[in-house]
Amino acid sequence: MAQRLKPLLDKVLVQKVMPMTKSAAGIFLPETAAARVNEGIVLATGPGKRTLDGSLIPVSVKEGDKVLLPEFGGITVKLEEDKTKETSYHLYRDDEILGILQDK
Amino acid sequence: MAQRLKPLLDKVLVQKVMPMTKSAAGIFLPETAAARVNEGIVLATGPGKRTLDGSLIPVSVKEGDKVLLPEFGGITVKLEEDKTKETSYHLYRDDEILGILQDK
Amino acid sequence: MAQRLKPLLDKVLVQKVMPMTKSAAGIFLPETAAARVNEGIVLATGPGKRTLDGSLIPVSVKEGDKVLLPEFGGITVKLEEDKTKETSYHLYRDDEILGILQDK
């Protein structure tokens, strides 16, 4: 997807990270409630928004950032060629993204 | 249409791309649900919007760009002479367009 | 009307063009649903709007332009002396007008 879609303005393309949950038998199962997925990887970003005097405000995340996403908001995107895949792509405005997740 | 309609300000004229779907018999059929069509070709763009100090912010797409469109929004346009044609033309504001689709 | 009404600010005076429809007998009939008329001729424009620092943004259409109009919006105007006429005059804000129609 990141090779195909170049977001515009302050839009950010994010792939949600499906958390694994351990079953009673100890097997990891993907969670069913997609609504609970609130982490994602930034695949691509737009160049940023223009200010009132025409200069550019770049977006505050970059490709590869692991980000914390809001429970609501964002637009789900799916290309024709991806319609059978399970992966979940989303576009967020830069100021909708809550924060960057860092490895400890 | 592109030869006829010159969009104003930050408006972008887009022709939606009808996806083909393979039938059980292997024949490609156009999808019926037009709402699911979310790809288009930019036919023409306006010059851009004016900022508060009067300078111009050009639109972020250009003629020929293949773009990803939002599920809602945009205005369907039809000229008198095109009323029998099946093609579907739409005007979007530049900031409604989600991204540019690139060939792999 | 254009000789009589001078629009203010970014308002644009437009006369709608009634499309002709061919009847079964081959005679052209005016369409009844005025709502479907979406082309017009610019009769007069205001000087434009002021920006926040007081300078002028001129309107993006000019007298004589054939324009594509939105399905909704605009204000219908009628002067006392025109009340028996069938012609239809409308005022649009410059940014409501969708585009300029060019001859092929």
Added chain:
Amino acid sequence: MAQRLKPLLDKVLVQKVMPMTKSAAGIFLPETAAARVNEGIVLATGPGKRTLDGSLIPVSVKEGDKVLLPEFGGITVKLEEDKTKETSYHLYRDDEILGILQDK
């Protein structure tokens, strides 16, 4: 009224012009539906609005202009001393006024 009320900022004082209608017997009668009156004479204007950097944007009409008024909007004003009079005074913001009517 114009001698008494000095409008503030971008407010414009307008006296509506009652149109005459010919009765079946050939006598001109004032129209009853005041809502249909959409022409007026500018009696006085405010100095204009301040922009964000403090400079003044003057109003676009001047005393004596015959103006086309919107169907809705404006504030009806009546001074104590005028309460028995039939004349109808109104205050409009400059950008509510549709256009200036010129003599042919």
Added chain:
Amino acid sequence: MAQRLKPLLDKVLVQKVMPMTKSAAGIFLPETAAARVNEGIVLATGPGKRTLDGSLIPVSVKEGDKVLLPEFGGITVKLEEDKTKETSYHLYRDDEILGILQDK
């Protein structure tokens, strides 16, 4: 009240003028419907509002001005010590005041 309350920003302190109405017996009576009172005297004004670049836009009325007030809007103010008085004090934002009334 004017000695006690110093309005802030673009707020204006106004005392409404109760109009007198002649009764059938020829005696002037105060009108009962306070809502119909639309004239007032400016008792005090704030220094004005700040523009986006921090400079001051002074209010457009001054102490002593007789002003025309809108039918709705404004805040009625009453100090503890005035609770038995009949006078009626109001705070308006500068841009709510319709105009200044001048003596003929």
Added chain:
Amino acid sequence: MAQRLKPLLDKVLVQKVMPMTKSAAGIFLPETAAARVNEGIVLATGPGKRTLDGSLIPVSVKEGDKVLLPEFGGITVKLEEDKTKETSYHLYRDDEILGILQDK
């Protein structure tokens, strides 16, 4: 409270002044309807808000000012340690405060 809470931006910490009411027997009683309390003392203020170009607009009241408050608006604040006290603290945005009350 003023020693403990430092308001941010254009927020103002106010302690409402409970008015006393004389009973039939001549004894002053505190009013029960807190909603009617519209006077307060400024205990602390924030530094002010930033304008669009980053400079500071200071608040228009200062510690110790006796202020007239609007009937609605403001946020009631209570710290853990004050939960048994009767005093009533409130935070207002600077532009919500109606005016400064001066001693005669």
Added chain:
Amino acid sequence: MAQRLKPLLDKVLVQKVMPMTKSAAGIFLPETAAARVNEGIVLATGPGKRTLDGSLIPVSVKEGDKVLLPEFGGITVKLEEDKTKETSYHLYRDDEILGILQDK
């Protein structure tokens, strides 16, 4: 959490402080109504928001500040690895935070 989540723009990461309440038997019990918790510790802040001319307005609180929080607003955040913990993390926009609490 503070080591893991870096807030963006003007967002502030806050850990709510659970107040203790003395039971009849003299034992301190945590309050059940989380809605009543209105104090928190700032764990991390974003760099601030951009003004219209592109310069930065830093947030008005810093790591370690004890802050007074509004009753409503803010977003509760929970990372996968913290889902069994009782601690409560929240993101507020800088201008939602009411004030800084200082030690007496």
